Amino acid sequence: MITTNPSLQKEKQSRNDLNEMLQETSALTWRLFIQLIRRPSTLFAGILQPLIWLLLFAALFSKAPIDFLPGGSSYGEFLGAGLIVFTAFSGALNAGLPLMFDREFGFLNRLLVAPLSSRSSIVISSVIYITSISLLQSFAIMATSALLGYGLPSLGGLFLIAITLLLLVFAITGLSLGLAFVLPGHIELIAIIFIANLPVLFASTALAPISFMPEWLGWIASINPLTFAIEPIRMAYQNSVDLNAVLINAPYGEVNGYSCLAILLILTVGLFFLIRPLLNRKLA
Amino acid sequence: MFFIQLRDLFKSYGPVKALNGLNLEVPKGSLYGLLGPNGAGKSTALRIICTLLEPDSGDVEVAGRNALLEEKETRRRLGYVAQDVAIDKILTGRELLQLQGDLYHxxxxYKKKRIEELIQRLEMHEWIDRRCGSFSGGMKRRLDLASGLLHEPELLILDEPTVGLDIESRSVIWGLLKELRNNETTILLSSHYLEEVDELADEMAIIDKGKVIASGKPDDLKKELGGDRVTLRVREFSNEVEAESVRKLIKNINGVSNVVVNQQQGYSLNFLVQNNDVLSKLSGHLSKENFEVFALSHSRPSLDDVYLQATGKTLMDAELELAGKRDFKLENKNSMR
Structure with a gap:
């Protein structure tokens, strides 16, 4: 039967577009997961590295003075939140690598010559993949730290952790995908990942509270996006999910839980608008 | 009716002019060959038709539509087999085809049925479930061709499809292309293999320095040369002055035409003769002027002769000349999105 009603046709077309987009996005995401299943070393390394950190750093600072940490928690408890965020951050920072390899080896051209319903599918599949992996790795850290006796957050806390990680992962994945299109090759991208990874960790509250840092480092840590993700998660581990509570005593003032999440949201949206024209141009 | 029409296409990469006013008309249902040395602009033209690249100026029509404006519609109609086979080494051949099927919705x-058909037709059943990383060049190329054909495109674009392939793979691919041509699929094929274009193409164009310098049916182009091709060398290593003297001498002989000095081949002379009698006359004229004949070859005209006639050099010489000038780093950069 031929549909003559223009609004019905339009609706049918948009439904087709949606189905097509779902088909291509799920196929592209599945491809990334097949790669992971057949080359699981990156997944294991992503989990193993923070676990080693958890064990070594927790042991290293186990005899730190009792007033060193806020709330009298053990260093292992303190460190857990930092490593969860660091794991998600590292994973998201690597998000651009598969795309960069697709650019370099010409596979991206195969995708671009196909009549994709929307070329956003290429980016969306990367975001879905990296988000899943980052969450998986983070939950592996949480499970290990629970086994080490550093406790588990409540259900509300888990929800808060998931929201916080999602915001951070979206933001950093967007940044990494943007870099994958701007930089000339994977060597440059890997160099940036190397340069950014550890300094960003050390210049956050992942390993030590702001009060323990020199003033200049305290300033950097207070504007570091990782800090805004770490502190809500640290709060979730203390089983008191109160977003009105002050989480960061920054040199410029106090920052509560809502503000931390709002800053992460602004960062995510800001980065999205920043890289969107670039992605539109590169994927046009 | 033309399935592809390119008008006044210009494309530069920095100071390098890849296309310099390219005009091309590809009839519907034909197998059209683009012949030219590497770096002549063939791949750039194909990438523009495939919507992977935008020209600096010019018009591109595919199936009567403006391909520069109606990109998605153009993509639906074409299958593209790139020069550098881009496959995911981790996936199996079958998984790659399944992915391709999903990208074409x-x-x-139908996807399953079509994949099976192509596996059988391209003789891939023995290795299709192995990971692509273990495939030889020929296997990869066959898989790539299957990917390009999966959605039964009206237009198949192949960029140097048999470069570096073993005889078996080349034969399978040639067989399939002949079959597709008979099924009314329009095929645009670029190659720097003369025999490939000669064997397969219904029509062809020779591209040099980013524009078409000759076009038509291969046999017509050869016939247009008007006789048999002769290559003459008066010494093993002649020089420009001597070659020019010989050229002046033989161009006036009745029945000799299109005399070209081929600098790259030791200042040999290439020309056409109407019949064998002309060759006897030629020997007489040369000995009268004290020129010896170091080497003389006589053959039916080939596409290389067509190329030589149009450019003053053989395709091989053009390849060698361009090879030294190409900036592969820049080309790689340009092929990346």
């Missing part, structure tokens, strides 16, 4: 049943 094929129905699940």
């Amino acid at each position: 094929l129905d699940k049943k």
Whole structure:
């Protein structure tokens, strides 16, 4: 039967577009997961590295003075939140690598010559993949730290952790995908990942509270996006999910839980608008 | 009716002019060959038709539509087999085809049926379930061709499809292309293999320095040369002055035409003769002027002769000349999105 009603046709077309987009996005995401299943070393390394950190750093600072940490928690408890965020951050920072390899080896051209319903599918599949992996790795850290006796957050806390990680992962994945299109090759991208990874960790509250840092480092840590993700998660581990509570005593003032999440949201949206024209141009 | 029409296409990469006013008309249902040395602009033209690249100026029509404006519609109609085979080494051949089917939004049943058909037709059944990373060049190329054909495109674009392939793979691919041509699929094929274009193409164009310098049916182009091709060398290593003297001498002989000095081949002379009698006359004229004949070859005209006639050099010489000038780093950069 031929549909003559223009609004019905339009609706049918948009439904087709949606189905097509779902088909291509799920196929592209599945491809990334097949790669992971057949080359699981990156997944294991992503989990193993923070676990080693958890064990070594927790042991290293186990005899730190009792007033060193806020709330009298053990260093292992303190460190857990930092490593969860660091794991998600590292994973998201690597998000651009598969795309960069697709650019370099010409596979991206195969995708671009196909009549994709929307070329956003290429980016969306990367975001879905990296988000899943980052969450998986983070939950592996949480499970290990629970086994080490550093406790588990409540259900509300888990929800808060998931929201916080999602915001951070979206933001950093967007940044990494943007870099994958701007930089000339994977060597440059890997160099940036190397340069950014550890300094960003050390210049956050992942390993030590702001009060323990020199003033200049305290300033950097207070504007570091990782800090805004770490502190809500640290709060979730203390089983008191109160977003009105002050989480960061920054040199410029106090920052509560809502503000931390709002800053992460602004960062995510800001980065999205920043890289969107670039992605539109590169994927046009 | 033309399935592809390119008008006044210009494209530069920095100071390098890849296309310099390219005009091309590809009839519907034909197998059209683009012949030219590497770096002549063939791949750039194909990438523009495939919507992977935008020209600096010019018009591109595919199936009567403006391909520069109606990109998605153009993509639906074409299958593209790139020069550098881009496959995911981790996936198996079958998984790659399944992915390709999803990118073209094929129905699940149809996708499965079509994949099986192509596996059989391209003789891939023995290795299709192995990971692509273990494939030889020929296997990869066959898989790539299957990917390009999966959605039964009206237009198949192949960029140097048999470069570096073993005889078996080349034969399978040639067989399939001949079959597709008979099924009314329009095929645009670029190659720097003369025999490939000669064997397969219904029509062809020779591209040099980013524009078409000759076009038509291969046999017509050869016939247009008007006789048999002769290559003459008066010494093993002649020089420009001597070659020019010989050229002046023989161009006036009745029945000799299109005399070209081929600098790259030791200042040999290439020309056409109407019949064998002309060759006897030629020997007489040369000995009268004290020129010896170091080497003389006589053959039916080939596409290389067509190329030589149009450019003053053989395709091989053009390849060698361009090879030294190409900036592969820049080319790689340009091929990346």
